[in-house]
Amino acid sequence: MDRLTLFGLIAVSMMLVFYALESRSHWYILAFAGACALGSAYGFLQGAWPFGVVEAIWSLVAVRRWRRVGGPANTNRR
Numbered sequence: 256m257d258r259l260t261l262f263g264l265i266a267v268s269m270m271l272v273f274y275a276l277e278s279r280s281h282w283y284i285l286a287f288a289g290a291c292a293l294g295s296a297y298g299f300l301q302g303a304w305p306f307g308v309v310e311a312i313w314s315l316v317a318v319r320r321w322r323r324v325g326g327p328a329n330t331n332r333r
Contacts, residue, residue: 259297262297262300263294263297263301266294266297269286269289269290269293270290270294273286273287280325281324284320284324284325285317285321287317288315288318291313291317292310292314294306294310295310295311
């Protein structure tokens with residue numbers, strides 16, 4: 256297994272773990288967003304740009320959800 260494949264495996268595994276833990280803390284939502292960003296980087300580095308684009312979008316969606324749920328200076332707005 257080369258380094259790029261290992262990086263992708265770790266990124267996608269982190270996505271799975273943090274997604275499963277999202278209900279426990281809003282920080283796991285942010286961690287999921289970071290893992291999606293790593294997955295996006297993997298997709299672009301691998302040459303699978305559609306995967307990279309979709310993961311980048313998922314990362315933005317997760318950051319938005321984190322901000323809504325418990326992000327910085329959250330005043331219980333919805």
